[in-house]
Amino acid sequence: MMPSDAKFPILQIGLVQISESRFAHRYFPYTAGLLQAYALRHISHPECLYFRLPIFERIHPQAALQQLAGVDVAGFSVYCWNIQRSQRIAEQLKQRQPDTLIIFGGPQVPTADCEAFLRAAPWIDVAALGEGEQTFLALLESLPGRDWSAIPGIAWIDADGVYHQHPTGPRITDLEEIPSPYLTGVFEPLMLAHPEYKWIATWESNRGCPFQCSFCDWGGLIQSRVYQFELERLLAEIDWFGQQGVADIFCADANFGMLARDLEIARHMVAAKQRYGAPHLFQTQMAKNVKIRNLELQGLLAGSGLNPVAAIALQSLHPPTLKAIKRENISIARYSEVQQYCQQQGIFNYTDLIIGLPEETYESFRAGIAQVIKM
Known part of the structure; x- marks a missing residue:
């Protein structure tokens, strides 16, 4: 028109x-x-x-x-x-x-x-x-x-x-249809207008989440197949962050570390910091089903100073609650293994519990806190 x-x-x-x-x-x-x-x-x-x-x-x-x-x-x-x-x-x-x-x-x-x-x-x-x-x-x-x-x-x-x-339409499956606002110069006028600021970049390497946890915006909004941005684009964006001195990268992936290529991405992020002096921090949400790759990835980021903290989300330890919110945590044994690995590597780690979830009681929540403390 x-x-x-x-x-x-x-x-x-x-x-x-x-x-x-x-x-x-x-x-x-x-x-x-x-x-x-x-x-x-x-x-x-x-x-x-x-x-x-x-x-x-x-x-x-x-x-x-x-x-x-x-x-x-x-x-x-x-x-x-x-x-x-x-x-x-x-x-x-x-x-x-x-x-x-x-x-x-x-x-x-x-x-x-x-x-x-x-x-x-x-x-x-x-x-x-x-x-x-x-x-x-x-x-x-x-x-x-x-x-x-x-x-x-x-x-x-x-x-x-x-x-x-109107019902939502189909998701974009070919993410290369979406140009990178970083690589196409969209933010350059903003940076020129505000030379007094340092910048934090929100960044995606993929979209989607296979889980359906009720108390999570990822599960509620984009539950479904994971689609990936091309690796070449991602590595170019990382270089752009380094060249522009972007200090902090917040990775908006729901489960960083879930894909095998995430280790290569992390290595490139470390190399960018060594080459350009930036970024200083790379914040991620660890994949919920923790694998050896996730631990290697976290060790790499912690060793470079890009991410010295590991979050292992639990939300609740009460089985009826987990069923009600459509969430399946990693096993307690696996959680203990992750904790031991983090302690050996000098990685500070923490978990989170949510107050007031369905089926949760004062007694079950208190028991959950006690169980976490004992781990």
Whole structure:
């Protein structure tokens, strides 16, 4: 629907992904970067899109509104740490600019009861459910007419107050359809605009999780087959992190170490630190079913100083609770083996238990704590 002879960008787009800061360190708005890179790659007329610098940190809502002044589309990526501030900005933005299309997506947007979510926030025009890249592109392509009848994975309330929700579409199986926001230069203007900051990168080597643990956003949102980004791309991104001096990498994989190639990735991360002096930290979520490879991988990261801490999540030790939340822990014997290995290698390790899970009682939770202490 966009003319190819436009002399100026037709759509002004502002993306908002607010993250916590760590002193002088800021998170790259990774989700916003993915949406931008995917749209520019796949839309029929990319010259008609102009992306403002994303809002990526906690700033005063009035400052955010100034940055979003005049945008045609405002996209918010929301989670528990930014939902209230994002809602406040979106509400005031709709009051000032009623024609701006406001899109909300991310883990904080519920799929089971999105109607209640939208009715409580009438400033949101449409909610994206599930993976966002294809949905965001389709919404941009629908403009200016806003015909959403054929777009999967969205929910909205129309002008007559009628609620609509479309089932999510198929996942992206070929992840190379998604350009890297790091390697395509999406974040370069942001880095140039903020030379005072050091950066933390969220990073994926794959998407998906074969487990269905109820109290986990991975299991609830993306439970299914694991799809992988190409190894060549990943190694190039690691080199980019090192060259740019990115201090901290947060790996968003649900089970890093599950794939045989993860050991090669870790070795390349160590080599990048040795070659460039960065990154300094590589945070991972260890695969739930711990294998020898996971221990070798953790030893490699700990020995290089990239990750001196190993987390072995349990959530509960009460069998009825584990059954209720669809979780199967590693055996106690295996847990003890992992602990012994970590102690021998000088790796600090810890576990976590969740208070108030289904079927858990005060007595069973206390027994679980006692059992962990004895290990």
